[in-house]
Amino acid sequence: MTILQFFLWSLLKVAVVTVVMLLGVAYTVLLERKLVGRIQNRWGPSRVGPFGLLQPLVDGAKSFLKEDIIPSGVYRPLYLLAPILALGCTLISIAVVPFGEPGAGPGRFDLFEISDLNIGLLVILGVTSIGVYGIALAGWSSNNKYSLLGALRSSAQLVSYELALGLSLVGVVLRAGSLNLRVIVEQQATHGIATWNIFGGGQFVAFFIYLMAAYAETNRSPFDLPEAESELTGGYHTEYSSMKFAMFFMAEYGNMITVGCVATLLFLGGWTSPMGDLIGPFENGFVNAGLSLFWFVSKVFCFLCLYVWVRGTLPRFRYDQLMNFGWRWLMPLAILNIVATSLWLACRS
């Protein structure tokens, strides 16, 4: 494969992944509105298109057409930079996620991953940690007390829970002996669901910690204090309107999808079938590739449903409860999990 071919394929992959990701974001919003509607005993959006399926497109058009108001007291450069930073980081972090079986494309070209890195997992963590600035700068530059409070809450929350999140992943990394997401998945692939890290790998405590920390990282209920409507009128994006607000919105749901992808890759066996080798591999390479994509997407879908279910069920935490929970429970638990996993691995070898 020549440099030019590689470049063109990569460009194509980036374009496709970005479009799919943005569509995914739009339909995650619809999924949430539908599911929360059912949980609250109502229908959710149902007027636009069959079953309300065109609602996301109409919402997008509405955001584009709305008047874009920039309040007079804002610090303009950072006010404009913040939504770009938030959405940009979300879209970058998807670049290292492998969606399907490697080597399914022409000439064993990786069709389902934009770039395969040895430190893929760390790249996701790093990009996410840069994404904090989007929220922090939005709150600060808006020159609004509610926004600032939301941004401060958010930065403190993200920094606190990033520790627990990072530590919860160490157990998985220890088992796989690599930070490459592909290697981590392949290590779980031997016997289907029995060798997934969450079951056979014995990493269910880590999965629980990851789940909690991920809710906090994405500012989702029950940890949605940075944008608590009842106290902060919307938090860090109070002063944003039109497409800039939509960008924050998209960043939040994009982060949900990324977190779902990471959970799938690290704990739920990635693109591999839960039944091991019972279904496939088939003769036809395209069927295999499609099947792996199907498993990946359905796992992420289940994870997103779990997200929405939790949002529809649990009330919001108080701020001191949030901090206590993060530092006093999740952190020590994550460290214990690392120690236990290391001991287990040492005894086995």
Add this chain to the structure above:
Amino acid sequence: MHLILFAVFAGLCLAGAINLLLQSHPINSALSLIVVMTSLAVLYLLLGAEFLAIAQVIVYAGAIMVLFTFVVMLLNAGREDRTLGSRAASRVGFPAVAVILALIATVILHTQGLGTARLSDGLSNTAGAANLEVLGSVLFTKLLLPFEVTSVLILIAILGAVALARHGDGNGERTDDE
């Protein structure tokens, strides 16, 4: 390719550093520092030290600078008053800085080594895949003592910060009302 990338990101790094000094608003300076750190991370990446690069992003750009911006926001620090500096500073200072930097650069270039234990001993001729493992094994065998001593040093720094921040009688109750 490497050379172009190096030129771009070294330039970005320098521009960020100069911008950091010139900006009068603390938050702009903090953001310039983030630019410096992330472009340094790219330079590490170009040298093949991928783990170091991403650690730089996570630890410095991601965690430490968030605290910086956090404090700037919390204090709501305004613009600095800018003094033009004394004449002596501008006449002696800039040449002195140039001389010192040149001296350091020549010393490094000439001796090519700064201590007895060097990371490059263990890290030379490693492919990208082994980078992390080699780094880990060097840290936990050859450089174990400095590594552990550094962690103790950080612990002491944390204790010191807590002791300074409490400024009470040590029973958890503040003695002074503010």
